[in-house]
Amino acid sequence: MATQEIKVPDLGNVDNIDVIEVLVHPGDKVELEQTLAVLETDKATMDLPASATGVVEQVHIKVGDKVSEGTLVVTLNSSETSSTQETEEKTETKVETPETQPTEPPAATAAEPVKTATQPTSDRPPLTPMSNAAHKIHATPSVRLFARELGVDIHQIPEGSGRKGRILKDDVKKFVKSLIQSDSAKTGTGISPIPAVDFSQFGEIEEKPLSKIKKLTGQNMTRVWLNLPMVTYHDEVDITELEAFRKATNADKNNDIRLTALVFIMKALVAAMKQFPAFNSSLSADGESLIFKHYFHIGIAVDTPNGLVVPVIRDVDKKGIFQLSEELAEKSALARKGRLMPQDMQGGCMTISSLGGIGGTAFTPIVNAPEVAILGVTRAKMQPVWDGEQFIPRLMLPLDLSYDHRVIDGAEGARFMEAVKSYLGDIRRLIL
Template identity: 50%
Template sequence: MSNLVPVNVPDIGDVSDVDVIEVLVAVGDTIAKEDALITLETDKATMDVPASEAGTIKAIHVRVGDKVSQGSLILELEASQEETPVEVEAKKPENTQTQAATNAEPAQDEIVEEYVEEAVTESEEKALVVPDIGDASDVDVIEVLVADGDQVTKDQGLIVLETDKATMEVPAPEAGTILSITVKVGDKVSQGDTIGRINSQTTVKSSVPDQPAKSASTAVSAPVVSTQAASSAKRAPVPEHPQMKKRVSGSVVHASPSVRRFARELGADLTKVSGSGPKGRVLKEDVQNYIKFELSRPKATAATGAFSTPQMPSVDHAKWGNVEEKPLSRIQKISSVNLHRNWISIPHVTQHEDADITELDEFRKSLKDEAMKDGVRLTPLAFIMKGLVHTLKAFPKFNASLANDGENLILKNYYHIGVAVETPDGLTVPVIRDVDQKGIYQLASELGEISAKAREKKLSADDMQGSSFTISSLGGIGGTAFTPIVKWPDVAILGLSRNKMQPVWNGKEFVPRLMLPMSLSYDHRVIDGADAARFVVHLSQTLNDIRRVLLK
C-alpha cells in the first residue's frame, strides 16, 4: 500500500520568504533520502533542500520564483516500502536479544564495527587562508558571501576578490561551520592571508571494535545510527544526483549568489549563458562575455537585447472608442530598430546656437534666377553644407567614428554628408559624397536629385551608407529647436530649425536679422561640451560670412 509523504522546508535559520531559484526534480523521479530537491537563495548564500524520505515524486508544489519559509510544502512522494532497522527489532526481539547477549558470532561484531566506523566524526578548528591567486597582491575584497555560523560545503564561495584583470571567489577548503570571518568589503588581501576560521568535520574510523561487547539495545540501535550518518555524509556529493547532471546540460543553472546578482544587474538571462566553471558552473566572466556578444550582434526588434526596457503592458484601446490599426512601413520598422539602438548606446548631449544668415540668404536670392536658368533650385542647405565642411576641417574630431574597441577614434579624410529626407513612408538619410570638392550649384542639384529618388523609393543601399556627418533640417516645417539622434557610426548630427527675422542688438541699436536655430547633438564619449560649443560658434561665424570658406 502506498504511503504519500509530504516534504516540507526544514529549519533554514532566521530567514523567511526565501526565493526558489532551481527545482532539481520532476514528478515521477525516484530519489534517495537526502537527495537535493530544490535550491534556495538568500542574501548570503544558496542552499539545497534535501529529501527527508526516499521514494517516488508524486506532486511538486513549488516552482522557480516562489518564496518559501520553514515548514512550507515542497512536494509529496510515495515512500519506499523498505524495512527499517527499528521494524526488524519489533519483529524479531528474541533473536536480537539472543545475539546481543551471547556476543559470540563474529559476523555481528563485524556489523557493529562497520556502522560505528562510518558514524564517528571529529571536529577541528582551522584557519581560512587566501589560496594561490597568481602574481597579484593587495587584492580588493568586493563581496563577503558568508557570515559567522553559516554551514558551508567544500568549494563553496567565501569571499569575492577583484583584480585589474578578473574577479574570483575564494572557496571553502572543506565543509564545516564558519566560526568567524575577519575581512570585510574594501579590505585588501594577498596569498596566505587569514580571512577567518572554520570548524571542519572529518569522518574517522572508530576504535569501538576493541571495546567490550555491546548490550542488546546497543547492537540493535547501531545500524540506525549508521544510516543517519551515511545520509549526512551523502549531502556533500549532491552533483551525483541525476537531476543535477541535467543542470550541467544547461536546463538549470549553477551559479553563486554573487554571479546571480551580477547577472540581474546587467539584465542577463542566466539560462542562456554557457558556464565555463567546474561542472558547467557559470562564472562572472561568462556573464561578461555573454553581454559583450549580445551587444555586438544585430537585434531583430527595437525592444530586444541585454539593455532593453521592460515590455509595455498590452492595452485594449477599443474599449474607449473606435480605433483603426495600421501597420508600420518598412522604413519605419527599420528606423525604429536603428534609432532605439543609437539612443540607448550613445550618450547624447545637444548644444544649441543661432546663426545670423542675413547676408548668406541675400547672396542666395541674388543667384536664384541665374541658377533656375541652369535648372537648379538653390536652397539654403547647399550653402550650409559648404560652411559645415569648412568647420569640420577645423574640428576633425566631429568628422570621425568611434572604433568598436571603444579605445580608438577613426578620423576620416573625406566629407560625405548624410541629409535626412522626409518621404510618405518615413525618414531616409541619403548621402552626398565629397561635399568639399563640389560647388554650390552641384550640391543643390544633387540634393534635388537624391531627394526625388528617396520619395520615389529608388535609393540603393550604397546611397545611404558611408556618411561622416549628418544634417536633419526641419526648416521648411517649423519649430525653434529639437534634439536630433546621432546616426551611428557618426559621432554628431546637426539639426536645423526654421529661420526667422528677429531684432539683434549691434552695440548701438536693434536691427532685424535673419537667424537660423541650430541644434548639435554629439556622442559625449568622443566630444566634450567645450569642443561642441566651439564647433557651433565656428559654424555660426562661417554662415554669418560665407566668404570664410574661401580662406582654407
C-alpha cells in the same frame, strides 16, 4: 573542540590579490578541496580550496579585500566530522545517485537537511551535504569571470546545463538573454509603458501598421533620447547676400543645375567642422575616448512617403556646389522612390535636418547617433534689422544646433554656430 585555520597558500609571490567572491558562511559544512573563495589577479582568477574538513566557525575575509600568502581565510571546527561521517556518507550517496531513489523526488530529499541545519548569517541556504547539491554554484573561474564582465550575479542563475549542474558560458548567455527579453517587454527603459486605450469606444477608428522605416526611426530616436544628454542652441543668420548670389547663379541660362541653399549650408558646416574637430567625432562604445574622423560626409534628412531617411553625401569638402547640388538631387529622388541602398545611408559625420520648404521658426532635431551633433534649418524670412542707424530689411535664416553634451560643452557649441554663421553670412570666406 578542535579548530583549524585555513590560510592563503603560496600563490607564486603575488601579493594583494583581490577577493571577488566568498562562497562559505559560518555554519557551513566544508569538504576537502571545496572552493572557499575566488581570487583574481590582473591576469587570471583562481579558486581557493579547503585544505581541511569541518564546520565554518568564522570567515575572516570578504569581497573587496586584498589577500596575500598566509592571510587567514576561515576557522573550522573539525570535532564534529568524525561523529557525523557515517550520516554524511549516506546523505552524499543519496545526492550523487538520485536515480536509485524512485519513490522519493529529489526536491524532498534536499528540503530535509535545511530544516535542521544551523541558520547561517546570510540569506543563502547553508551548504550542508544535501543543500550543497541543491544550491551550491558549480562553475569554473573563467565562467565566473565571464559572468562578472557581463554584470551577472552567478548565484541568480537557477541551474547549469553542465555535468552535475555545472554552470557553463552558454547558461550565462541564456540568462542575460532572458533578462533582455524581459526588459524589452517593459519597453526596456525602466519606465512604465503607456496604458492601452480602446479608442473605438469614442467613435469610428481605422488602424494602419507603421512602415518599417518609421518603426526603425522611432526605435533609434528613443534610444538616442534616453542615452544622450542633448542640448539645442538656437540662432539665426543673415543670408541676404547668399540668396542674392544663388538667385543670380540660377538665372544664368548656361547653368543646367539649380542651386539650393542647402549646398551652401553643407559647405559652411564642413568649414566649421574643420575648425572644431570635436563636431566631426564619435564617442567610443565604452565612453572613454573620442574617435576623430578625417573625412567629411554629411547626412541630409529627406522626407519620404514611408518616413524619414538620411542619405549621406560623401567628401563634401572635395566637391563644388554644382556637383553637390546634382548629387543631392539624385539621392533625394532615390530616397523618395525607396531605392536607396544601405551603403547610401552609412558613414555620416553630421546631419542636416531642413524644414525650410515647410515652415517653422525653430525646433529641436535629435542627434543621429553615433554622430555627436545635428544642424536644424527652418524657413528664412525677411526681418527688420538695426544696422546702427536704421532698420533695414534682411533675410534671416533660423538655425538649430543639437549636440551631445558629453562631447561638446555650451561654449564650444556657441562658437561652432558663430563659425557656421560667418561662412553663411559671407560665402567668400569658404574659399579662404
